[in-house]
Amino acid sequence: MLHIIGIGLHSHKDMTLRGLECIRESEVVYLETYTSIQDGAADDLERFIGKRVVLASRELVEGSDEIVENARDKTVSFLVVGSPLFATTHVDILSRARARGVEVNVIHNASIMSVMGCCGLYSYSFGRTVSIPYHSGERISSWYNNIVRNIQNGLHTLCLLDIVADEDRFMTVNEAIEQILEAAKDSVVDGGTKIFAICRFGTPTEEIAFGTVAEFRTRSFGRPLHSLIIPAEIDRSEGYFVEALFGSK
Numbered sequence: 001m002l003h004i005i006g007i008g009l010h011s012h013k014d015m016t017l018r019g020l021e022c023i024r025e026s027e028v029v030y031l032e033t034y035t036s037i038q039d040g041a042a043d044d045l046e047r048f049i050g051k052r053v054v055l056a057s058r059e060l061v062e063g064s065d066e067i068v069e070n071a072r073d074k075t076v077s078f079l080v081v082g083s084p085l086f087a088t089t090h091v092d093i094l095s096r097a098r099a100r101g102v103e104v105n106v107i108h109n110a111s112i113m114s115v116m117g118c119c120g121l122y123s124y125s126f127g128r129t130v131s132i133p134y135h136s137g138e139r140i141s142s143w144y145n146n147i148v149r150n151i152q153n154g155l156h157t158l159c160l161l162d163i164v165a166d167e168d169r170f171m172t173v174n175e176a177i178e179q180i181l182e183a184a185k186d187s188v189v190d191g192g193t194k195i196f197a198i199c200r201f202g203t204p205t206e207e208i209a210f211g212t213v214a215e216f217r218t219r220s221f222g223r224p225l226h227s228l229i230i231p232a233e234i235d236r237s238e239g240y241f242v243e244a245l246f247g248s249k
């Protein structure tokens with residue numbers, strides 16, 4: 001049996017009771033460590049559930065069959081920060097497990113994708129979510145082109161920022177802005193464009209700020225994780241809520 005469990009955004013306290021029950025009945029518990037992070041998650045989890053937590057790198061999850069093979073004759077929990085199937089490639093382990101006849105149970109949770117409803121913008125008015133990678137040549141244009149396409153279609157863009165977990169590198173709002181300005185060459189995004197900075201969403205130190213690219217380029221936003229929203233044209237009723245929440249639109 002393989003339980004694929006989202007543990008939410010902040011800490012073990014965000015786990016659902018259903019998730020906790022599954023973990024309690026599991027003989028092996030893995031925590032995926034490369035698509036998102038929670039400060040001190042593994043230690044806190046081990047203390048809370050009273051079991052050893054195995055840290056699962058990309059290589060272990062995607063490059064080996066250890067987890068699926070274990071789940072053939074044991075009850076296994078595979079824990080993912082946020083919601084397990086949002087902005088991850090974990091549908092892969094789900095389908096590999098099903099293909100081998102392993103029963104799979106998915107427990108969803110809050111995700112960074114939930115931020116779409118939290119800034120005064122309509123979640124229905126978002127286009128493709130993009131991931132901004134640390135410099136990597138060709139790939140730059142595809143994420144930037146999707147931002148342009150969203151704006152041209154009147155759709156807002158949630159930008160997730162790169163994580164290089166094994167080097168403890170988490171892209172900041174400032175670094176993302178540099179990448180965007182370099183790709184944009186002052187076309188649809190420039191220093192005057194207003195954006196949302198999303199920092200540590202869903203945690204007690206959450207900060208969501210609304211301001212210009214020029215302003216946010218040098219402002220410090222504190223510890224990771226960070227994301228951005230680049231709004232397209234904000235309509236009248238969205239503008240009302242944005243102004244109510246952030247004092248300007």
Ligand SMILES: C[S@@+](CC[C@H](N)C(=O)[O-])C[C@H]1O[C@@H](n2cnc3c(N)ncnc32)[C@H](O)[C@@H]1O
Nearest residue numbers: 082083086087111112160161200201225226227
């Ligand atoms: C690949 S996504 C993983 C999504 C995760 N499965 C979820 O459902 O939230 C990771 C990226 O989302 C963004 N992110 C995740 N959690 C965040 C948070 N609490 N605050 C701000 N950004 C976050 C960051 O840009 C991070 O690099």
